[in-house]
Amino acid sequence: AIQRTFSIIKPDATKRNLTGKIVAKFEDAGLRVVASKRIHMTLAQAQSFYGAHSERGFFGELCEFMISEPVVVQVLEGENAIQKNRDVMGATNPADAADGTIRKEFALSIGENSVHGSDSPEAAKEEIAFFFSGLELVG
Numbered sequence: 001a002i003q004r005t006f007s008i009i010k011p012d013a014t015k016r017n018l019t020g021k022i023v024a025k026f027e028d029a030g031l032r033v034v035a036s037k038r039i040h041m042t043l044a045q046a047q048s049f050y051g052a053h054s055e056r057g058f059f060g061e062l063c064e065f066m067i068s069e070p071v072v073v074q075v076l077e078g079e080n081a082i083q084k085n086r087d088v089m090g091a092t093n094p095a096d097a098a099d100g101t102i103r104k105e106f107a108l109s110i111g112e113n114s115v116h117g118s119d120s121p122e123a124a125k126e127e128i129a130f131f132f133s134g135l136e137l138v139g
């Protein structure tokens with residue numbers, strides 16, 4: 001089925017001017033960008049967005065990283081978009097990521113791993129609504 005998923009191009013990638021190369025990977029995989037904006041997250045936004053991880057030891061570091069530089073938040077649409085996006089991103093830790101994936105090619109570490117993508121339909125719905133209004137989604 002056609003799905004929508006939520007993506008973030010993270011600070012390590014925007015800082016290295018990799019936005020276009022990462023979007024090309026999405027598009028080459030058959031995903032369409034139906035919403036996109038460059039933002040500089042506030043600490044409150046980062047803490048709220050990653051609230052599910054608030055008890056983890058890396059939470060503080062994760063939030064500080066996510067506000068260290070601008071990010072590009074996007075909604076990607078396509079057949080089986082959630083899994084397709086996860087496939088093109090590769091494993092969370094770039095050391096485990098398969099050849100050709102975004103994280104294999106561009107990520108620096110498990111924290112500075114260039115992209116975020118929703119991991120379920122429920123998460124996609126929540127994460128899209130966190131950053132976008134319905135009017136900003138142009139299919």
Ligand code: CMP
Pocket residue numbers: 053058061062092110111112113115116117
């Ligand atoms: P993301 O998909 O954005 O969701 C949670 C993020 O936490 C994950 O990608 C990683 O970048 C980050 N993360 C996971 N484990 C660690 C870790 N051990 N140290 C730093 N960041 C981590």
